[in-house]
Amino acid sequence: NAGVTQTPKFRILKIGQSMTLQCAQDMNHNYMYWYRQDPGMGLKLIYYSVGAGITDKGEVPNGYNVSRSTTEDFPLRLELAAPSQTSVYFCASSTLGDEQFFGPGTRLTVL
Amino acid sequence: SQKIEQNSEALNIQEGKTATLTCNYTNYSPAYLQWYRQDPGRGPVFLLLIRENEKEKRKERLKVTFDTTLKQSLFHITASQPADSATYLCALYNYGQNFVFGPGTRLSALP
Numbered sequence: 001n002a003g004v005t006q007t008p009k010f011r012i013l014k015i016g017q018s019m020t021l022q023c024a025q026d027m028n029h030n031y032m033y034w035y036r037q038d039p040g041m042g043l044k045l046i047y048y049s050v051g052a053g054i055t056d057k058g059e060v061p062n063g064y065n066v067s068r069s070t071t072e073d074f075p076l077r078l079e080l081a082a083p084s085q086t087s088v089y090f091c092a093s094s095t096l097g098d099e100q101f102f103g104p105g106t107r108l109t110v111l
Numbered sequence: 112s113q114k115i116e117q118n119s120e121a122l123n124i125q126e127g128k129t130a131t132l133t134c135n136y137t138n139y140s141p142a143y144l145q146w147y148r149q150d151p152g153r154g155p156v157f158l159l160l161i162r163e164n165e166k167e168k169r170k171e172r173l174k175v176t177f178d179t180t181l182k183q184s185l186f187h188i189t190a191s192q193p194a195d196s197a198t199y200l201c202a203l204y205n206y207g208q209n210f211v212f213g214p215g216t217r218l219s220a221l222p
Binding site: 004033035040041042043044045048058059090092097098099100101102103104105 | 115120142143145147152153154155156157160200202204209210211212213214215
């Protein structure tokens, strides 16, 4: 099993550009999450999904969008990138009430 | 307001001693609490989960306690080793709100 995979690993965007961060899991988990982690800080939940076709906002959803068309994939869309979105983004998956499995992260810089 | 705090940003411990990390929360009603380890440049890795009706959990050299009256969890690493050096994150699952992470404690186990 590959677990949770994320692409790309690194990306530099210009202000106003858009991009999609990809996340996939092969553990058949219903729950998937997107977090951002700023330097020296804990993880903040951006969006989460409890199954294909169902998504909901977390603590910091502004400036982001998600979709969940399959159990395996949970892409995160950034529209009109801003410097405040410079961060490391982690995708995670789990079953209800159990541990979260995290991907390796995407380091995004917006200049 | 709601808060989740970890006792200190950084903790130095001598090899062989027991490290104790603290996670305190305010105005949450967690169903369970998890502890994760995060190495630089990597995603968090799950260590232990403790439910609201449990007082203590152990796994090898790790022990976690959960006191819902004090609103506190303690995470212990016995016989610390330099390989235990990492950032440790607590995360609580709050009814109706999903996961909330603490800011983390950076542990350095010195030889």
